[in-house]
Amino acid sequence: MKQQILAACAAFALTLLSGAASAATVVDDASLGKLDQGGNWLGYGRNYTEQRYSPLEQINAKNVSKLGVAWTLDLPNDRSLTATPLVVDGVMYFNGSYNVVHAVDVRTHKEIWTYDPKTIEHAGDRATIMWDWNRGIAFWKGHVFIATVDGRLISVDAKTGQPAWSVETIDPKNPLFISGAPRVFRDKVIIGNGGTEWGPARGYVTAYDTATGKMAWRFYTVPGNPADGFEDETQAMAAKTWTGEWWKHGGGGTVWHGITYDPEFNRVYIGTGNGSPWNQKMRSPGGGDNLFLCSVVALDADTGKYVWHYQTTPGEAWDYNSNMDIVLTDLKIDGKPVKALLHAPKNGFFYVIDRSTGKLLSAEKFGKVDWAEYIDIKTGRPVERKGARYEDGEELVWPGPFGVHNWPAMSFNPDTGLAYIPSIEMAGMFSDKYTKPKAWESPSFKFDPGVDFLREDGPADWGAAFLRAWDPITQKLRWEVKLPGVWNAGTLTTRGNLVMEGRADGVLVAYAADTGKSLWEMPLGLGISAPPITYEVDGKQYIAQLVGWGGSMTATGGSLSAQHGWAYGAQPRRLVVFELDGKAKLPPMPPKAFAKPLAAPEFTVYAELAKRGSHVWSQSCGMCHGPAGTAGGYAPDLRASPVLLDEKALHAIVFDGALKERGMPQFKNISKDDLEAVRHFIRREARKQNLTPQG
Ligand code: CA
Numbered sequence: 001m002k003q004q005i006l007a008a009c010a011a012f013a014l015t016l017l018s019g020a021a022s023a024a025t026v027v028d029d030a031s032l033g034k035l036d037q038g039g040n041w042l043g044y045g046r047n048y049t050e051q052r053y054s055p056l057e058q059i060n061a062k063n064v065s066k067l068g069v070a071w072t073l074d075l076p077n078d079r080s081l082t083a084t085p086l087v088v089d090g091v092m093y094f095n096g097s098y099n100v101v102h103a104v105d106v107r108t109h110k111e112i113w114t115y116d117p118k119t120i121e122h123a124g125d126r127a128t129i130m131w132d133w134n135r136g137i138a139f140w141k142g143h144v145f146i147a148t149v150d151g152r153l154i155s156v157d158a159k160t161g162q163p164a165w166s167v168e169t170i171d172p173k174n175p176l177f178i179s180g181a182p183r184v185f186r187d188k189v190i191i192g193n194g195g196t197e198w199g200p201a202r203g204y205v206t207a208y209d210t211a212t213g214k215m216a217w218r219f220y221t222v223p224g225n226p227a228d229g230f231e232d233e234t235q236a237m238a239a240k241t242w243t244g245e246w247w248k249h250g251g252g253g254t255v256w257h258g259i260t261y262d263p264e265f266n267r268v269y270i271g272t273g274n275g276s277p278w279n280q281k282m283r284s285p286g287g288g289d290n291l292f293l294c295s296v297v298a299l300d301a302d303t304g305k306y307v308w309h310y311q312t313t314p315g316e317a318w319d320y321n322s323n324m325d326i327v328l329t330d331l332k333i334d335g336k337p338v339k340a341l342l343h344a345p346k347n348g349f350f351y352v353i354d355r356s357t358g359k360l361l362s363a364e365k366f367g368k369v370d371w372a373e374y375i376d377i378k379t380g381r382p383v384e385r386k387g388a389r390y391e392d393g394e395e396l397v398w399p400g401p402f403g404v405h406n407w408p409a410m411s412f413n414p415d416t417g418l419a420y421i422p423s424i425e426m427a428g429m430f431s432d433k434y435t436k437p438k439a440w441e442s443p444s445f446k447f448d449p450g451v452d453f454l455r456e457d458g459p460a461d462w463g464a465a466f467l468r469a470w471d472p473i474t475q476k477l478r479w480e481v482k483l484p485g486v487w488n489a490g491t492l493t494t495r496g497n498l499v500m501e502g503r504a505d506g507v508l509v510a511y512a513a514d515t516g517k518s519l520w521e522m523p524l525g526l527g528i529s530a531p532p533i534t535y536e537v538d539g540k541q542y543i544a545q546l547v548g549w550g551g552s553m554t555a556t557g558g559s560l561s562a563q564h565g566w567a568y569g570a571q572p573r574r575l576v577v578f579e580l581d582g583k584a585k586l587p588p589m590p591p592k593a594f595a596k597p598l599a600a601p602e603f604t605v606y607a608e609l610a611k612r613g614s615h616v617w618s619q620s621c622g623m624c625h626g627p628a629g630t631a632g633g634y635a636p637d638l639r640a641s642p643v644l645l646d647e648k649a650l651h652a653i654v655f656d657g658a659l660k661e662r663g664m665p666q667f668k669n670i671s672k673d674d675l676e677a678v679r680h681f682i683r684r685e686a687r688k689q690n691l692t693p694q695g
Contacts, residue, residue, distance in 0.1 A: 025089050027139045029186060033263050039536030041087045044136045044181040045409070046533075049328045050260045052411035053493050054534045058541035059580055060496030064510045064520045068582030070542060071109045073575040075102075079663075080133035080529065080550020080634065081573055084181070084409070084490075087535035087544075088139055093158070094546060094575075097132040098663070099148045103161060104575070106537055113161030115146075120661060123150035127665035128445050128620070129175050129198045131634070133529075133550040135257070135407065136181030138189060140210045147178040147191045153208060155189075165213035169206055175199035175445045176254070183268075185261040185301055188216050190268060192255025196276035197449045200250030200442040205259065205270055207304060217304030221272045221292045222251030234306040243286030249442045251283070252276030253293045257323040257407045258343075262355060266301045269341060269355070274321040277450030278401075280389070281437035289314040294322045296343055296351075298358060308358030313347050314381060317389050318371060318430060319401035319449065320347040325410045327419065331473055333361060342472050344410055344421050346403025349375055349382075352472050364475040366468060367404035368425045371397050390451075393433035400428020401453060402463075402486070402553065409490025409531045411499070416513045418469045418478055420491040420499050426463030428453075445669060446619040453618075457558035457628040457685075467491070467501055469516055479516030486560050487553035490531030492543075500543065502528025505564055508545055508576075525589030526571040527564050527633065529554065540579065548573040554634040555624050561632025565592025568636045595630075595637030597686035600645050605684050613681025616674045620667060629685040635664075639686035644679055651675070 025031060027042050035047060035055055045052050059067065075081070078096035085094035091112065092104045098119040103112040120127055130149045138145040143164060144156045151170035156163050169191055170176045175198035182191040192205040203221035208214060223230060223239040225247040230236045242251070258271030272295045275283045284290050294313035299306060313320040322345040331340040331352070341355040348369035352361045363375035372382035387395050408422040431452040440450055463486040469478040485504035492500045498519075499511045504527050510520040527549035534543050549566045570593035576586065617629070624635040631637035643649050652658040654675055657666030 026141060027088060028141055029263060032184070040089065041085070041533045041535050042139060043086070044084050044138065044183065045260070045325070045327070048261050048263055050325055051327055051329065051414070052409055052491065052531065053413050055495045056534050056536055056541045057494060057496035058536070059494070059498070059534070059543065061498055061512045061519060063580060064496070064498060066580050067510065067520050067543070067578050069584040069586055070577045070579035070582040071584055072577070072587060073104060073109060073111070074587065075548070075573045075575060078548055078573040080131070080554065081546040081548025082133045082135050082529045082550045083546060084136045084531055085533055085544055085546065086137060086139050087533070088158070090537050091158070092544065093137060093139065093144050095134050095137050095146055096548070099134055099146055101137060101144060101146055101156060101161070103158070106535070106542070106577070115156050115161045115163070117146065117148050117152065117154055119148050119150050120663065122148070122152070125666070125668060126150060126172060126175070126445070127660070128667055128669070129195065130177045131179065131555065131624070132663055134179055134181070138182045138184045140184040140189065143210065145182045145184065145189050145210070147180065147182050149177050149179065151176060151178055151193060153182060153189065153191050153213070155210065155213060167208060167213045169193065174201070176201060178256070180257045183259045183261055184210060185263070185268070187211065188301070190259060192259065192270065194254045194256030194273065196250070196252040196254050196273055197447050199444050200248065201252055201254055201276040202247070202250045203253030203255055203273055205255045219299055219304045219306070221253035221255060221270070221297065222246075222290070238291040241289040241291045243284045243288050246284050246290070249283055250276040251290070251293070255323070258326045260326040260328060261301060262328055264339065265356065267307055268299045268301050269326045270297050270299065271323045271326055271343070271345070272297060272321070273323055274319045275316050277440070277442070277448070278317060278319045279432055279437065279450030280315055280317045281432065282440045282450045284315070285437070287315055290316070294320055294345070294347070296322060296326060296341065296353065298355070310351070310353055310358050310360055310380065312343070312345050312349065312351060318397060318428065320345065320403065322346070324405055324407060327410065327412050328355065329412055329414060333473055340472070342412060342419055344405045344419070344470070346399065346405065347371065348399055348404035350419075350470055350472065350475060352475070362475050366421060366470050366477070367423045368398045369404060390430045390432060394429065394431040396427050396429050398427045399424065400426050402426055407551070408488065408529070411491040411493040413493040413499070413513050415495060415497070417473065418471055418513065420493055421468045421470055422483075422488045422490060422501065423466050423468050424463055424486050425465070426486060443619065447623050448619055457626070457630040458560065460559040460563040463560055465504070467511070469499070481511065481516055481518070485564055487527070487529070487551065487557060489528045492532045492534060494534060500532045502530070502532065502545060502547070504528075506547070508532065524576055525586065526573070527554070527566045543578040545576050545578070547576055549633050554632045556622065556627060557632040558627040558630040562595065562626070562630055562637070564633070565594055566633035567593035567595055568631060568633055595640040597637070597639035598642065598645070599687050600683060603645060603683050605680050609677045609680035610684040612674070613677035613679070616670065616678050617681055620670055621678065629682050638682050644682050647679070650679070
């Protein structure tokens with residue numbers, strides 16, 4: 001009897017405890033579907049709309065000039081920081097380099113736990129195609145979900161930082177990797193991958209059960225080999241838009257970024273990638289639209305079955321993927337309410353789509369574009385310019401492969417009705433005059449998109465950048481601000497009439513959302529590549545910004561990126577949090593640093609070897625160390641490195657993996673002769689007139 005009473009008392013005490021705990025936020029469909037999240041930032045794009053709009057307005061256009069530093073957290077083990085942090089009940093969660101997840105108490109500014117999924121170790125030889133950055137994590141019912149660069153999806157207990165389950169989402173034999181954030185809905189977590197430039201890639205997304213990691217469904221974005229039989233009638237339908245033996249090169253269409261869940265229709269919209277390879281002459285030699293490349297595809301969230309698609313770039317040939325943000329809102333167009341989907345992909349057109357049907361409502365250029373004249377609204381198809389497909393072997397086309405808008409986040413403010421787009425103006429020279437399309441073969445863990453790319457560095461003013469405020473109803477530019485360089489970060493917008501964006505030159509800026517007037521700015525000592533977020537705790541609003549130069553342009557931008565002075569390892573990485581009247585000091589900021597190429601006159605350069613080295617470089621080295629050896633800050637500038645002058649040291653690093661743990665992979669697929677050719681190539685480049693302005 002006594003025991004029973006004790007047990008009853010214990011049960012009652014537990015009820016009380018869980019009663020107290022029920023004040024805690026449950027991150028599920030209800031909370032992710034709401035605009036008001038109780039001061040939290042619960043999902044990648046904040047809530048299901050992916051608008052990155054916060055209703056907080058304590059910090060606003062009238063008082064933002066008083067914004068100051070509240071606290072900082074140094075992140076000495078991190079390099080690239082591109083992620084959107086989440087905030088759940090006073091704890092901030094974010095992922096840094098190589099998917100290490102940090103949980104930080106925003107009241108004490110101390111780390112509660114970190115979780116290291118040992119990405120480099122797990123990736124093994126596959127590390128040659130991977131980078132150290134990832135754009136975000138998901139949160140669902142007490143668990144954090146991370147997708148690792150090497151392709152795992154892991155559920156981590158948000159309280160303890162201990163893994164609950166882990167699944168492989170890609171075949172490790174395939175040259176695929178993950179840089180994107182998973183999304184969650186209805187007890188499912190969904191993830192895609194990237195890697196179309198490194199081998200034959202067939203794109204897909206997979207949804208898993210959040211509790212167990214069991215696969216729920218998978219959708220392929222391009223059809224496989226007809227001889228193997230199609231998965232369903234959707235794949236058979238898509239196959240009619242392909243020619244030749246496309247499956248040999250995989251097709252492409254990887255889903256590496258934009259995924260949006262729409263609770264109103266219980267659908268998932270996925271943004272699909274470019275072709276594998278980019279060059280349609282190899283991929284689908286008889287032409288065709290090549291579904292579902294460069295599209296927004298709507299899928300049933302419960303089954304993964306196809307509902308509708310809209311293809312932005314039929315038969316793509318320029319890396320114009322449609323992986324960019326997919327933002328949901330309600331608009332009034334010609335007096336009629338519309339369930340709208342907003343999408344500003346690489347190809348430079350801003351699309352407004354009726355998401356109930358997938359019908360295109362309008363599409364206009366939001367930057368410099370000349371691959372197509374316009375989008376025919378009746379057919380929904382682009383009217384292309386003659387020559388744009390480099391039919392004759394070479395053509396300068398706007399935009400280039402980086403697009404008019406890349407993954408840095410677009411936000412949408414329902415108060416101003418404007419979308420805020422970090423945009424790029426940059427042409428690309430597309431050439432296949434030295435490649436024979438018929439003889440071309442897919443690479444294997446080497447960069448080769450079937451078009452000459454990244455062989456040369458360009459001048460520092462090759463591209464330009466703007467923050468553009470775009471009106472989706474009138475399809476007109478409302479305001480724009482010129483930005484430094486080309487690689488500026490994603491945006492945040494708030495009910496306080498603010499837009500905030502970090503820049504390539506390391507300055508965080510607040511603008512009036514309605515007019516674009518600059519209201520406040522602060523240099524943070526390093527190029528910013530992550531979007532800011534805002535949260536409220538104990539009744540006070542804060543802005544949080546991860547500071548750590550990262551993303552593809554920091555690796556492949558050459559002088560465009562090197563001009564900012566964020567040389568590899570020169571500046572510390574950190575989290576900076578702001579408040580009104582914040583008085584904390586930023587830790588010291590080391591000066592800008594620029595690579596000083598070594599001429600090394602004792603080294604004799606053989607022209608033939610240097611030429612061969614250029615090819616090896618663009619396939620195996622340039623994607624991290626930069627075009628023609630000009631590093632943008634992601635990896636060391638090898639023109640300035642004494643290691644290239646020391647054959648033994650170089651072999652130890654490249655062949656034996658001496659710096660593996662620091663992220664420099666071991667290369668088993670480069671020959672000694674090829675590496676020697678690289679030494680000649682780099683020395684040749686080091687002696688060229690340096691295009692990078694010296695600070
Ligand atoms: Ca691509």
